[in-house]
Amino acid sequence: MSVLSIITFFKELDTQLFLAINGAHAPIVDVCMHYISSKLFWIPFYILLLLLLIKKYKVQTWLILAFVALIITISDQACLHLFKNVFMRYRPCHNLLLSSKIHLVDGCGGLYGFVSSHAANTFALAYFVIVLLKDDYKFISLLYIWAALVAYSRIYLGQHFPADCVVGSLLGLTISFFVTKLYTYSKAKIYAV
Numbered sequence: 001m002s003v004l005s006i007i008t009f010f011k012e013l014d015t016q017l018f019l020a021i022n023g024a025h026a027p028i029v030d031v032c033m034h035y036i037s038s039k040l041f042w043i044p045f046y047i048l049l050l051l052l053l054i055k056k057y058k059v060q061t062w063l064i065l066a067f068v069a070l071i072i073t074i075s076d077q078a079c080l081h082l083f084k085n086v087f088m089r090y091r092p093c094h095n096l097l098l099s100s101k102i103h104l105v106d107g108c109g110g111l112y113g114f115v116s117s118h119a120a121n122t123f124a125l126a127y128f129v130i131v132l133l134k135d136d137y138k139f140i141s142l143l144y145i146w147a148a149l150v151a152y153s154r155i156y157l158g159q160h161f162p163a164d165c166v167v168g169s170l171l172g173l174t175i176s177f178f179v180t181k182l183y184t185y186s187k188a189k190i191y192a193v
Contacts, residue, residue, distance in 0.1 A: 014163045018092055021155045022163070025103045029134070034105055037118065038152040049129055056136055060065050063190065064132065067183045068125065075124040075175050079117040079168060081087075089114035093158045102158045117159045119151035119168030120175070127176035128183075148173075 035041045054061045091113035092098050126143035133140045151165040160168075 010163075014161045015092075015098070018155060018161045019098075019101060021152070022092070022103055023101075025105075025156070030105045033153040033156045036149050037106070037157055037159075052133055052137060053129075056133065060187070060191065061191050063183070063187060067179060067186075068128065071128055071176050071179045073126045074119050074179065075120045075172050076117055078171060078175060079115050079120050083115045083167075083171070084110070084112040087114045089161075089164075091159060091164075092161055104158045106157055106159075113160045113164045115168035115171055116151060116154050116164045117168065118154050119147070119160075119165040120172035122147040122172065123169040124172035124176040124179075127173050128180055128184050131180050149189045150192075 023142055050061075050065075057064060089112060091103055091109060091111065093102050093108035094111055094113075123144075126147040130140050130143055147169065151169055154160040154165055155162055
């Protein structure tokens, strides 16, 4: 089997999986997925996470917030400059062979979709917060379910292929892993007694 045939196989599988997820739509689910994909909808959730961090880390929370900003910035910029602008894979809704088969809820978005910034950013944030809070709040690992729901919503809404979200999630986790190591090192230096 040639490399080209393997790539073609996975691309076709990705497309068929996308069409199955995007095609299984219903009006009430459209509304739910719209909100799950909306950054503003999650503001109360982010406030809750912030309050949990403040409760545990007190004044050290400023350093955590600086690293959250760093993680999201690196994740977002990596998605754009290392993937979307390099691979230039059209979003499903910009793919002329698929556009008539797609159910769009919120419009199409930017031209390129590989990788999903939503998936990368939510998984990056989830990993970082889980590392910080897992010893105190056992339920915090549910953040992975939140991140997976956000990634799934991007496929459902017609914005991304499944591979865009899977690779975006892995990218976010990888970035967060290394930035978390940097946070641990920085915290030890700053708060060394």
